[in-house]
Amino acid sequence: MSMNFSDLPSALERGEELNARLAGKKLAIFLDYDGTLTPIVDRPEMAILSQSARAIVRELAERCSLAIVSGRDRPDVEKLVGIDNLIYAGSHGFDIVVPGGKAIQREEGAEFAEVLEQVKARLHAEVDGIEGSLIEPKKSSVAVHYRLVAPDRHADIQAVVDAIIAEHDTLRVTPGKMVYEIQPKLDWNKGKAVLWLLEALDLDKPDILPMYFGDDITDEDAFRALSGRGIGIFVGGATAEAKTDRPTDADYRVEDPDAAVRLLDTLAR
Structure with missing residues (x-):
C-alpha cells in the first residue's frame, strides 16, 4: 500500500x-x-x-x-x-x-530510433538556446535536464516537451528530478x-x-x-x-x- x-x-x-x-x-x-x-x-x-x-x-x-x-x-x-x-x-x-x-x-525499442532522432533534433533546435539546459540522448529515450535552468524558464522547457508528446502518440514523458525523459510508450x-x-x-x-x-x-x-x-x-x-x-x-x-x-x-x- x-x-x-x-x-x-x-x-x-x-x-x-x-x-x-x-x-x-x-x-x-x-x-x-x-x-x-x-x-x-x-x-x-x-x-x-x-x-x-x-x-x-x-x-x-x-x-x-x-x-x-x-x-x-x-x-x-x-x-x-x-x-x-x-x-x-x-x-x-x-x-x-x-x-x-x-x-x-x-528489440521493441529499436523501431523508435528514427522518431527519437527527430525528437532529439527538435529539442536541440528549441531548447539549446535556454541557458543551463542539457539534452542527453540515450539508446531508447531522450532526456532533457533543466537543473541549471533559471526557474522562470522551466515552463518554456515543459511547453516544448508537452508539444512533442502531443504530436507523437507513440511516445510518453516521465518526469524525474529536474529532468524530463521522453521514451517509447511501451509496456x-x-x-x-x-x-x-x-x-x-x-x-x-x-x-x-x-x-x-x-x-x-x-x-x-x-x-x-x-x-x-x-x-x-x-x-x-x-x-x-x-x-x-x-x-x-x-x-x-x-x-x-x-x-x-x-x-x-x-x-x-
Missing part, C-alpha cells in the same frame, strides 16, 4: 525487523545509480561512484546476485560503476548484460525488467528475497513489482529537493546515497 515517503520507517533504524525478514533467505539486490548510489548532481557525467561505495558493492556482489538497473545507457552506467561481475540493466531494462558478457536486448519499465531478471536468472524462488533501492519516479515501477514478494528501499529526504513529499510503494527509507551505502555495507557482513 502506498504511503508518503516521509512516513516510511527507516531501514537503518529497523535492523532487527529487516534481519527477521532476511532470515533463511538469499538476497538478490537491484540498485538504481543516480540519486541512489551517488548524489544527484548538476550534470550526468559528474555522478561519480566513490571508491568506498564501489568496494562495498563489489563485496556484496560476491555474496549475492546484484544488478544495477538504470535509466542511463548500459555502457555508460557500466563504465561508471566499473565492476565486472554485476548484472547491468541500462535504458530502463531494454539493454541488459549479465556476468560473462552475455547481452540481452529487447516495459524497471519493474518489468526486475521481474524478467528474476525469472531469467532462476532467482524467482521462495528462498531468495529481492531488494530494490531507488530514489525517483521510474523506480516506483520496481517497488510495485516487488510488493509482497521483496523489499523496496526508497533513497531520499535529506535534501531540500527530496523533501517534496510524494507517495511511494517502497517499504523502508534511507536519507541519502551515503545511508544507502551504509545499509548495503551491513548486508555485505
Whole structure:
C-alpha cells in the first residue's frame, strides 16, 4: 500500500525487523545509480561512484546476485560503476548484460530510433538556446535536464516537451528530478525488467528475497513489482529537493546515497 515517503520507517533504524525478514533467505539486490548510489548532481557525467561505495558493492556482489538497473545507457552506467561481475540493466531494462558478457536486448525499442532522432533534433533546435539546459540522448529515450535552468524558464522547457508528446502518440514523458525523459510508450519499465531478471536468472524462488533501492519516479515501477514478494528501499529526504513529499510503494527509507551505502555495507557482513 502506498504511503508518503516521509512516513516510511527507516531501514537503518529497523535492523532487527529487516534481519527477521532476511532470515533463511538469499538476497538478490537491484540498485538504481543516480540519486541512489551517488548524489544527484548538476550534470550526468559528474555522478561519480566513490571508491568506498564501489568496494562495498563489489563485496556484496560476491555474496549475492546484484544488478544495477538504470535509466542511463548500459555502457555508460557500466563504465561508471566499473565492476565486472554485476548484472547491468541500462535504458530502463531494454539493454541488459549479465556476468560473462552475455547481452540481452529487447528489440521493441529499436523501431523508435528514427522518431527519437527527430525528437532529439527538435529539442536541440528549441531548447539549446535556454541557458543551463542539457539534452542527453540515450539508446531508447531522450532526456532533457533543466537543473541549471533559471526557474522562470522551466515552463518554456515543459511547453516544448508537452508539444512533442502531443504530436507523437507513440511516445510518453516521465518526469524525474529536474529532468524530463521522453521514451517509447511501451509496456516495459524497471519493474518489468526486475521481474524478467528474476525469472531469467532462476532467482524467482521462495528462498531468495529481492531488494530494490531507488530514489525517483521510474523506480516506483520496481517497488510495485516487488510488493509482497521483496523489499523496496526508497533513497531520499535529506535534501531540500527530496523533501517534496510524494507517495511511494517502497517499504523502508534511507536519507541519502551515503545511508544507502551504509545499509548495503551491513548486508555485505
